[in-house]
Amino acid sequence: MKKNDPYAALRFREFNIFLFLRFAMVFAWTMQFVVIEWEVYSITKNPLLLGLIGLVEVVPAVSLALFAGHIVDQREKRGLLVKCILGFSVVSLGLFLLTWPKIIGGLDTNTTLYAIYFLVFLGGIVRAFMGPTIFSLFSLLVPKRVYPNAATWSSSVWQMGAVIGPATAGFFIHWIGVHWSMCFVFAFSLIALILLFRIPRKPILNPKIxxxxxxxxxxxxxxxxxxxxxxxxxxxxxxxxxxxxxxxxxxxxxxxxxxxxxxxxxxxxxxxxxxxxxxxxxxxxxxxxxxxxxxxxxxxxxxxxxxxxxxxxxxxxxxxxxxxxxxxxxxxxxxxxxxxxxxxxxxxxxxxxxxxxxxxxxxxxxxxxxxxxxxxxxxxxxxxxxxxxxxxxxxxxxxxxxxxxxxxxxxxxxxxxxxxx
Structure with a gap:
């Protein structure tokens, strides 16, 4: 590795795959949040119910965080991340169905709203496991000597996803509507899952299984x-x-x-x-x-x-x-x-x-x-x-x-x- 090589981490194939799948997940997650905010406010016109979306997601994410960290240290990281992405995909698919007029045409507003909150709550559970799993898998893809460079690229990709996701949500809601915007989110979660399978399973480095x-x-x-x-x-x-x-x-x-x-x-x-x-x-x-x-x-x-x-x-x-x-x-x-x-x-x-x-x-x-x-x-x-x-x-x-x-x-x-x- 060259000294101060700005592309040091990018010379490792598995890390490049990791960056693409991380972008896909951050993009999908932030886009989904904006789309659902829009949908909840559209059907309720209540700012308080809009604000509850973040609270419903963060409560399980924080409450389960320590337990999730224990599980992550005890399990194989690639396999656990597969389960996390599958969980997110189930939530996205559920929200896709809940924004489909053919599905919710016979449901009243409160039933639809409670179902959305329930899926957002499940997403908070997934979030509790997703962060520690990604952090742990990251360290298994590059040598320690390039951690600083890898952290820079990983943070850059996260920031890109966090910027482009909400912006895309705004445009897509206008162009293709809420329902098909959620379909786009679901598709990106599947792309992330496909990319993840290109990374081999990794050893468990915890001696206290x-x-x-x-x-x-x-x-x-x-x-x-x-x-x-x-x-x-x-x-x-x-x-x-x-x-x-x-x-x-x-x-x-x-x-x-x-x-x-x-x-x-x-x-x-x-x-x-x-x-x-x-x-x-x-x-x-x-x-x-x-x-x-x-x-x-x-x-x-x-x-x-x-x-x-x-x-x-x-x-x-x-x-x-x-x-x-x-x-x-x-x-x-x-x-x-x-x-x-x-x-x-x-x-x-x-x-x-x-x-x-x-x-x-x-x-x-x-x-x-x-x-x-x-x-x-x-x-x-x-x-x-x-x-x-x-x-x-x-x-x-x-x-x-x-x-x-x-x-x-x-x-x-x-x-x-x-x-x-």
């Missing part, structure tokens, strides 16, 4: 708590997402503060994603391993500053730039956090560590949107966004002061040890 569940869960949580670098990285990301959820309030800014309408809203909504994508791709050429701890702290501090600037801005293009830079700084933190998790997590504990990470970070998007809405109601929109940015800055300063190991973290040492191993 059959370990009691409670003991296994306790060890996973204890490892994260005692490994301050991992704990600090997860905590930072959680609070940044929790308090920096300005995106949830973008409709208010577009309509009432910046007064730029739906077209301006689209630009504002895309700006963070574009910033994150730019960083994801450039970081493949400029690795972030040197002084990674300081860079992580600086990136999230910069994210907080961007949120504050956006909050007080009344000039549209300044707001766009602030959101673009918030996406760029967030992209840096995601890459460094994913690299820390991959390099500092033992093979036998990847599922459990990933499940703890999903509990911290996975739920913070939904909770961040709720926090932003609640504080906006109590304080006013601008004050709420500025408050979130200030709390992010306080979290960074506090974490940096409390965890000197995170401050001094340099991932080059980990990579050198992996090369020697």
């Amino acid at each position: 059959g370990e009691p569940v409670m003991q296994s869960l306790k060890e996973g949580v204890k490892y994260v708590w005692n490994t301050k670098v991992i704990l600090g990285a997860i905590t930072l990301d959680m609070f940044a997402v929790l308090f920096g959820g300005a995106v949830a309030l973008l409709p208010i800014y577009a309509q009432d503060i910046l007064k730029v309408g739906s077209e301006g809203f689209g630009i504002l909504r895309a700006a963070p994603a574009v910033g994150a994508l730019v960083i994801m791709f450039t970081s493949a050429y400029f690795p972030l391993n040197k002084n990674a701890g300081l860079k992580l702290l600086a990136a999230i501090f910069g994210f907080g500053i961007c949120i504050i600037v956006f909050g007080i801005s009344t000039w549209f293009w300044l707001s766009v730039v602030a959101l673009f830079l918030s996406g760029a700084t967030d992209g840096i933190s995601v890459i460094i956090r994913q690299t820390i998790l991959q390099l500092r997590t033992p093979d036998a504990m990847r599922g459990r560590v990933a499940s703890v990470n999903s509990m911290f970070v996975g739920s913070s998007n939904e909770l961040g949107a709720f926090e932003s809405g609640l504080t906006a109601k109590l304080m006013g929109t601008v004050t709420a966004v500025v408050f979130g940015g200030v709390m992010t800055l306080i979290t960074v300063v506090g974490t940096g002061a409390a965890l000197p190991k995170l401050r001094r973290l340099d991932l080059r040492k980990d990579l050198e040890e992996n090369e020697r191993a």
Whole structure:
């Protein structure tokens, strides 16, 4: 491998397949969420019932996360991911049928709504297992020496799917309707399943197969708590997402503060994603391993500053730039956090560590949107966004002061040890 080779991870065939299937799943999942949001609001016209969709999915995802991590560490990863994708396909097929007028023509609105919520709840169960399984399989596809580069490409593909999926949903709902949009989602889940079968089954690296569940869960949580670098990285990301959820309030800014309408809203909504994508791709050429701890702290501090600037801005293009830079700084933190998790997590504990990470970070998007809405109601929109940015800055300063190991973290040492191993 060349030093600082930006395509190091892409030289491994199985990892390329993994990237394609990951894109397919992220694309399908995010597209499905937007389509179902549209359908629920269309049949109910109730914002509260619309908001419940995220809650219905996140409750099982978080509740089962630790147990899912235990299962992932005990099972063969490729086979478990097959089951996860099959589960998602069943949910997508069910939602496809529930948006078919021939099927639901005789059903009342409440029955259809409850059936949709039930399938979304099942999707939350699948989500609890999907994240730790993908994280664990990732580590089996490339050597440890290219983990940072692989994490960059994996994060880039995730970001692409998360951007293109919702955008495609919006266009397809207009062009072909909700029902056939769900058919498209189902098709992408099948594509991901076909791609997965091109990756051979992988060995189970956990020496404690059959370990009691409670003991296994306790060890996973204890490892994260005692490994301050991992704990600090997860905590930072959680609070940044929790308090920096300005995106949830973008409709208010577009309509009432910046007064730029739906077209301006689209630009504002895309700006963070574009910033994150730019960083994801450039970081493949400029690795972030040197002084990674300081860079992580600086990136999230910069994210907080961007949120504050956006909050007080009344000039549209300044707001766009602030959101673009918030996406760029967030992209840096995601890459460094994913690299820390991959390099500092033992093979036998990847599922459990990933499940703890999903509990911290996975739920913070939904909770961040709720926090932003609640504080906006109590304080006013601008004050709420500025408050979130200030709390992010306080979290960074506090974490940096409390965890000197995170401050001094340099991932080059980990990579050198992996090369020697």
